Amino acid sequence: MSTFSLWCVLLAGGLITFALRASFIALVDHVTLGPRMRAALRYVPVAVFSAMAWPAVMAEAHAMPSALGNLRIWAAAVAVLVAWRTRNVLYTVLAGMGALWSLTALARFLG
Amino acid sequence: MAERPISSLCTHAVAGARAILPLLISVLPFALIVGVVAVRLGYSPWVASAFSLLFFAGSSQLAAMQLLVGGAPLAIILITVFFINLRFTMYSASIAPWLRGAPAWARALIGYMLTDQPYMLSLYAFEQRPQLSQRVAYFLGGALPFWLSWQMGTIAGALLGARLPEGWGLDFAVPLTFIALLVPAIVDRATLAAAAVGGIAAVLMHDLPWNLGLIVGALCGIGAGVAMASVSEREHIS
Numbered sequence: 282m283s284t285f286s287l288w289c290v291l292l293a294g295g296l297i298t299f300a301l302r303a304s305f306i307a308l309v310d311h312v313t314l315g316p317r318m319r320a321a322l323r324y325v326p327v328a329v330f331s332a333m334a335w336p337a338v339m340a341e342a343h344a345m346p347s348a349l350g351n352l353r354i355w356a357a358a359v360a361v362l363v364a365w366r367t368r369n370v371l372y373t374v375l376a377g378m379g380a381l382w383s384l385t386a387l388a389r390f391l392g
Numbered sequence: 393m394a395e396r397p398i399s400s401l402c403t404h405a406v407a408g409a410r411a412i413l414p415l416l417i418s419v420l421p422f423a424l425i426v427g428v429v430a431v432r433l434g435y436s437p438w439v440a441s442a443f444s445l446l447f448f449a450g451s452s453q454l455a456a457m458q459l460l461v462g463g464a465p466l467a468i469i470l471i472t473v474f475f476i477n478l479r480f481t482m483y484s485a486s487i488a489p490w491l492r493g494a495p496a497w498a499r500a501l502i503g504y505m506l507t508d509q510p511y512m513l514s515l516y517a518f519e520q521r522p523q524l525s526q527r528v529a530y531f532l533g534g535a536l537p538f539w540l541s542w543q544m545g546t547i548a549g550a551l552l553g554a555r556l557p558e559g560w561g562l563d564f565a566v567p568l569t570f571i572a573l574l575v576p577a578i579v580d581r582a583t584l585a586a587a588a589v590g591g592i593a594a595v596l597m598h599d600l601p602w603n604l605g606l607i608v609g610a611l612c613g614i615g616a617g618v619a620m621a622s623v624s625e626r627e628h629i630s
Contacts, residue, residue: 287439289466294456294473295446302480303503309488320621321614322486324586326512327577328613329479331587332594332606333508334570339595353564360568364575371414373572374565381561 352388356381404526405533411517412534415509418569419538420545421562426450427549433461437550444546448539449507450566451603452476475602479610483511490518490527498528505535512573581624586617 314322338357360377367373423444430440435457443453452473459469483506491499514531521527578584590613597605 286466287460290456290460290469291439291442291446293466293470294452297470297474298447298449298452298477298480299504301474301477302484302506303499304481305484305488306491306494306499306503306506309492314485314489317618318485319489321618322482324583324614324617325482325486325610326515327574327583327587328590328617329482329606329610330508330512330570330574330577331591331613332609333479334567334574335591335595336598336605336609337567337570339598353561356564357567357571360571361575364572368576369414370569370572371417373575374414374418374568377568377571378561378565381564385561 352381352384355384401525401529404521404529408514408517408530408533408535409537411513412510412538415513415569416537416541418565419509419541422450422566423542423545424549424552425563426453427546427551428553429454429549430457430546431550431553433457435550437547440550441543441547444543447473448505448542449477449480450542455603472602475604475607478607480506482610483508487511487515487518490515491524494524494528498532502528502531502535505532505539507535507538509569509573510535510538512577516577582617582621585620586613589613589616 334357338353339351340353356377359380360373363369363376364373426444427437427440430443430453431437435443443457447453447456455472455476456469459472484503487502487506491502494502510531513534514527517530518527521530574587578587590610592609593612594605594609597608599605600608
């Protein structure tokens with residue numbers, strides 16, 4: 282890895298990321314989105330966040346084909362329940378991490 | 393009515409900062425991990441920090457650093473960064489209508505800091521903020537501490553290096569944050585369909601190259617949401 286290629290990745294990668302983020306924010310005064318596009322945008326947050334969360338939860342399923350399956354899936358289920366009941370970010374993250382740690386300890390204890 | 397505009401803008405910025413606070417506990421571990429990985433791959437803390445400053449996007453930082461060490465061609469690295477961060481154009485499109493008429497500096501700053509958590513929080517908070525300046529204040533009030541945590545976290549991770557415990561599964565805090573923001577946003581059958589289909593499709597397509605599973609999965613979810621909404625509407629009419 283040369284210093285040159287490192288700088289290319291840093292600058293070009295940074296520029297690409299900024300361009301993707303700024304794209305519509307920069308253009309919004311000049312282009313108007315159609316009604317169908319606007320209707321579709323309503324589902325962006327839930328669809329994207331779900332598409333990021335679940336592959337990350339399942340990522341270890343291949344590595345841990347145990348009887349309990351993947352502990353992270355159970356911990357994530359606890360988090361979903363807490364998020365649904367409390368609508369509180371802090372409680373959700375703490376409950377999910379707590380569930381993961383307790384389940385890991387339990388699995389170790391049971392051998 | 394007599395409230396002074398500046399102090400009123402401060403309240404909105406503080407509201408943004410308060411909303412982002414619980415999210416910092418999950419972004420910090422992720423930032424630490426990115427810093428640790430950078431050093432383990434052989435980068436200096438300076439370079440780790442430069443990635444965080446210029447990208448400000450964790451998964452693409454990890455991917456770019458790994459590919460570069462592995463000797464991947466420049467084009468492949470940049471294409472990967474492009475696809476991993478492609479979701480930001482969807483964020484940009486959905487938040488842009490709220491920023492119509494904003495000054496260039498605000499657009500540039502929001503564009504630079506438009507990452508997952510500040511985006512999700514702001515989008516829902518914007519609905520209760522009729523004035524543009526209030527929305528800008530709210531976004532920046534939340535995004536600035538988030539950005540700062542990301543920068544400090546990567547530096548701390550790079551400096552601490554191998555001394556951080558590995559068995560704690562701290563990386564799990566990241567999908568938990570997404571769940572915490574996702575679940576309350578499911579308000580009807582259409583949003584439920586978008587979340588369910590988006591998640592399942594992304595899991596099924598996890599092995600696609602360049603993180604395409606995320607984009608294709610999200611598009612499937614959006615399609616499912618639109619389809620479900622039109623079904624519900626037809627039921628409503630008949």
